[in-house]
Structure formats: C-alpha cells, structure tokens
Amino acid sequence: MSAAPRFSLQNINKRFGEVNANSNVNLDIYPNEVIALLGENGAGKSTLMKLLYGFYTPDAGEIVVEGEPLVAHSPKQSLRLGIGMLFQQFNLVPALSVLENLLLAFPAAPWWQWRRRRLTTDVLACLQRIAPDIDPQRLVRDLSVGEQQVVELAKIMALNAQLVILDEPTAVLTPQEVERLYQFVAQCRADGKVVVFITHKLADVRACATRIVVMRQGRIVGDWRTETVTDNELIQAMVGKDTGLIVNRIAPPKHLLPKLMVKRLNVSSRVGTITAMDFEVSPGEVLGIAGVMGNGQRALAMVLAGILVPDSGEVILDGVSINALAHETIKVPDNVAYIPESPLTNAVVAQLDLATNLQLRALDALPFLQWGMPALHEAQHKLAAHDVRPSDPHLSAGALSGGNLQKLVIARELSRPVQLVIACYPTMGLDLIATRNVYERLFAQAEQGACIIWFSEELDDLLRYAHRIMVLHGGRVQSIGPVASFDRQRIGRLMTGHAQAC
C-alpha cells in the first residue's frame, strides 16, 4: 500500500469495568479496501468500530482521519466525515413507513413533508438504487429482517458514507439475502468506498474481503491479504489454540426401525402451513432440515413438539401419538426436548433467574413453597456441567450472552433422557467454539438413541453432520434422502423450489 491511510486507529485502549475490550490496537484503513474484521464473540471487534464511529470514546489512543486527529468524536461528527455504521440492532421505527424512517435520519429534512421535495426525491432515488423492490410507503414492521437491513443500508448510503462499517450483517439473513449483501459490498468497493465487515463467518470473508484482520481478546492477532491466508490459519488465529473445531460425525444408526413417524400431516396456522408431509426417523438418526425461513419449519417444529395441533395427520413417537396428547393438553411431552429458535423470546423468561428457568419444564411438579436448597444445588450442578457463564443461579436469564443462553436451554432440555430432540437454528449467532459445544451436546443425544430433528441454515454443517437431509419448500417435503445424495448447489436449488428431478 503506497497511499496514506484514510482512517487510522492508533494505540486504542478501551475498558468496560474489568474487561479490556481493546488494548493497544493499531489499524490503518486504506482507500478502496474491504476489510473483514474477524473474531469470536467478545473479541472486541464491535467495540473497536464503535470507537471509530464515535459511539464510544477511547480511554487512550487516537483516531486519525485523512491525517487529522479527531477531538471530541461523536456519531454526529462521523456523519460529517462520511462514516456510516450498520448496527446489529437496527435503528428503525417499526410503526413508521420506509420513507418516514429514511427521512428521520436527516436533521435537515423539510418540515412540511409532502412528497416531491428535493430531499425526499433524493432519498427515494437512493432506496431505488439499492432495493428497487421495496415500496417506500410500506411499514417497516411488515418487512423481513433482510429488507429492514436494506433500509438501514439505504439510510447510510443516502448520507453519502465513504466508510461503511457493517456489524455482523449476515447473522440474520437468508442465503439469498446474503448474496444480495455481498453484491452491495462489491458495489461499494466499485464506487470507491471503504468497507469494514465485522463477522465471525469465514464464508463472508472469502466472499468479499480484500484484507483480513483477526482480533482476539481485544488485540489484533493477524493481518493478511485475503489470498495469502488459509482457513485453518484464520481459525487458529481466532481461537488462539489448536482446538479441533470439527465435531466427529456420529455413525449413522444401524437399526432402521422408525422411532418417529409423521403421517399425512396437514397444518394451516398462523405460524405456517404444512401440506401432506410424510417422513420417518430411526433411533440415533440426525435428520437435517434445510429450507428458506418461513416455509413451514416453525409449524413443523411446533407440531413435533406437541404445542400445535395439526388439522389432520399423525405424529407418532415410540408408539404414542403426540398430537393425540396435544388435543388434551398443549405441552411438550416429557420425552421430547425442544430447543426453539431465538431462545431469548421463545425458550426462557428473561426476567426470571437461571435456577427458575432451568425448572420451567416441570412447573406443575414444583413444590408450593419455593425455599428449597435442592433445586438451587441442582441448578448449580447443571450450570457447571454445561459451562454456562456466569454460573450464578440467581442471575436473570436476560443477562446471559447468546451462546450462554443457548447452553442454558440445552442444559434444561438435554439433562434428562429424551427420545426426540427438536433443535431450531440452535447455533444462530454463535461463534465457533459455542457452535461446537452445541453440536457436541446435540449429537451426544443421538448416540444414546434419540431422534434428532435439526433445522439449520448452515448448509455446510448440515452436509457435514446430518445423516439424512430433508428440504422444505412451501410447506411440502421438496426432497428427502441420505446426505451423500446432496451438495450445496442441489440444496440451494431445492430450497427455492426448483429442480425436483435432478
């Protein structure tokens, strides 16, 4: 790099209480780069970029833009300097329209907001360029997460950002939306903008980055040009020690007597539809389910878990009909472990403490008086066994990080012998080590003879660990078969409803 850096972070230090989020970080950002900032959860990537954006102030160190050191940095100043940041939590107002949300970002928006004013037209043009298919009059709450992200991006672009910071942008997207985002990044680079892409997924890095910077425990531990580094080197830099991140694939079941049978299942409900679905799962088998979100996964998971009553058809586990039970009481049967998507909203009560959350599956068996120590001891034991951190049973569940929350749910669901495990996107948003832990716990159940129904969007992981794969499209089984008969491209085509034959 011959040119002078456009943005330069020098000796940055930032502490949050006891934690050193960034220590002595130096990073130069040159024109026309796409930097992938890679690292595990809590490595300090987001903190570093929020410092650059002016969201936090560094305890020590300097931020230099075009040779000028910044004093009293703030997000407002970033706006002027052309630094735009896409946060993980969107700053959108769901009840307002797309156009209103875009206009909100402009301090100089016209007071009288009839259409056709100059700014309004500019803003609309910007949205048109990024996403011609989004109607500016639609309410943001009616948009999918991916579309909401596009609106946020349009906001950043409308403010004419020269440096675009993306904070884990692919964590919430469907494969198609991820492709669109990659194109957006490529477009930014073609327009001469600089992009910093915070992520912990190697696929993201390979798809767009020109340079890779790896952070671990608040420090930069590696800085490569993309083509000069292997995946293994990156993983090792991220994780620090040479831990095997690949879980052993467990042997496929020997007995092919079905344990779980789904017969002529039809569901039509608020959470999705399922049409004429038939499949069987043997004990010890891992059935991976792929599909674009919203194609009946949620309904299928809930029917299998016994908390949604199907319109017709049957789910039989170990000779007992789950949906006959569901007619009597809506409750997950005791021999079923259910790990729903978004654990914070679906699997725990955020305000209650960890010990209580661990007992939620047995609420009606709880003693009337709640001052027993045994429950507390048991909770402590489970938390320690599943490495939930912090392991204080009195802490409220809302205070846990994503990975630890998932461990908590697994500690509750998988600490007893079960016949069926339903895991919905169990590794979403988790880093490599947390992902490995989840897989280990999950597949250990299969080794003990449980059926595993595993919904996932990580196609590579599905191909690596599942015994059979089922692809859903429009609430129907698009294809089901042993894992050897699938590859990424084939699953991708099936997911979008194409190519039944090949």
Place this chain on the structure above:
Amino acid sequence: MDEINYTLAGSWVAASLRSASPLMLVLLGETLTQRVGIVNLGVEGQMLAGACFGFGAAAVFHDPVLGLGVGALAGLVLSLLHGVLCIQLRVNQIASGLCVMMLGTGITSYVGRVFVGAEVSGLAPLAGQFASAQSFWQPLLTQLTWIAPLAVVLTLVAGVLLFRTRTGLHWRTVGESSTVAAALGLRPRLVQWQGLLTGGLLSGLAGAVLSIDYTQTWAQNMTKGLGLIAVGLVIVARWNPFLVLPVALLFGLADTSVLRLQAAAVNTSSYLLAAAPYVFCLGILVVTHLRADRDAHMPAGLKAVFNDR
C-alpha cells in the same frame, strides 16, 4: 313540513357538536400526549382546573375569552406537574396521573366554592338572527358559538401536524421508542414535553369550554369523568386526530339523545339515562377491541408505561 325536518336535524347536529366540543378538545389533547408515549390520567384533574379557574376568571372579569385562556393555562400548569414527575423524575405514569387527577379534584372543590352560583355572560352565537328562519343552517348558526368550529379545525390541524410535518414525525418516533429516537439524534424528553404540554393546554381549554360555553355554571366535579372517558376513547380513535371528530361526535350524539329523552319525559330513572352514554362508550370500546389489528395503531412506547425503565 320538509323545512321543519331540516330545522330539527340542524338542531340535533348543533346540540351534538355543542355537547361534543369539550370531549373533542380533551380527546385531541390526550391523543397527542399518548402519541409521544405518555399516558396522562391527570386530564380529568386538568379539565376540572380549567373549568374552575376559567369560570372564575370569566365571572370576575366579565370576559369569557379571558376565562378560556385562564382555563387552558390551568390545565397546562397541572400537566407541568405530571411532566416533572414522569418525564423528569421517571415516576410511574399511572401513579403520577392519578395524583394530578386527585389534586385537580381537590383544589377545584376548595377554590370553586366561591364560584357556585356566579354568572358568566357566555360566548355570542355565530349569528344572532338568521334571515331565513326555517332551514338546516339556522339552528347551527344561532345555537353554536365559535368554539365548535374551532375544535373541529384543531383536530384537522393536529392531524396534519402529526402526519405531514417533521415535528409530527419526531413525535411519532418518540412515541414508538425513546431509545431509537435518541439514537437518531432526537431529544426524547423535549419531544415528550411538547406533546404533554399541548395535551395540558387542550384539556384545560376543554374544561373551560364546558363551564363557560356549555353549561355556563360551575359545579363541583362537573366534568363527571369526561377526562377519563377521553383516555378510553383514545383507543377507539386509534391514536389518530382525524378520528377524534367522529368518535367525539358519537359520544356527543348519545349525550344529546339522553337530554332529549329526558325532555320527552321518558318514564325511566334519570340516573339510568345519564349512564347511557358511558354504556354506549363501553360498547364501542369492546367492538373496536374485537378487531384483529386492534394493537396495530398503538404507539409502542406506551407499553413501557408498565415496565420499569
């Protein structure tokens, strides 16, 4: 014959508008307040304060317009108290609102004793005598003062302000989420003050309209829960100023009908009849609540009223 029918219709419309004007104003005020994410149960007290102090000023200075102004200010002062408690000190809004309501009731009961039996001149009707005596417009012009048109125009102005200006956009944003608003560089507290004080001004004015223009007397607790009714009707009007007019008119119509029925000497207890508009109001609330998208219009920030912040 036709002409008499027209006159009759006109006088019903006029009576409904007259009876609905105070409600329209207080409902509009509460709508704007809730749009910035604040529930103000104190409107009842603010209305009473407006009615009492407005009436007092009108009686003492023989100037109804001055009375209306004083009434509006009285409402504003009480809403200021609500704001200090719940915007600045983060006291629970329900508790703070109830406190303001009780304060308004108490103060006006004490101060208002001297105004009982006093007389005010009231406002002049839109037209004294109308040339063509028998028409639809005749009762409207002779029975209505400029208050009713003002109330109607205010609802329209507020609607345009809320949905078509940057100020309105900021209000709605703060009402949805203070956190997002702050992240976007707005000052949520300032915006909440704007909405709350506008509501205070309107509820005070509503009270003054009730005592000076409508009944032209002061009586203890004369609002009879109209402020609290407004808090409920905000839901029916879906937090939309443009719907304030029809909703308030429906209630006004029910109210007028009761008076007409009493005048026609229907053989029912007058207390039962007086309860009819409230039953009617309850009915509308249930019907609107049965709709599938009942929560879709509610500012999300209002949910925070029941959370610790």
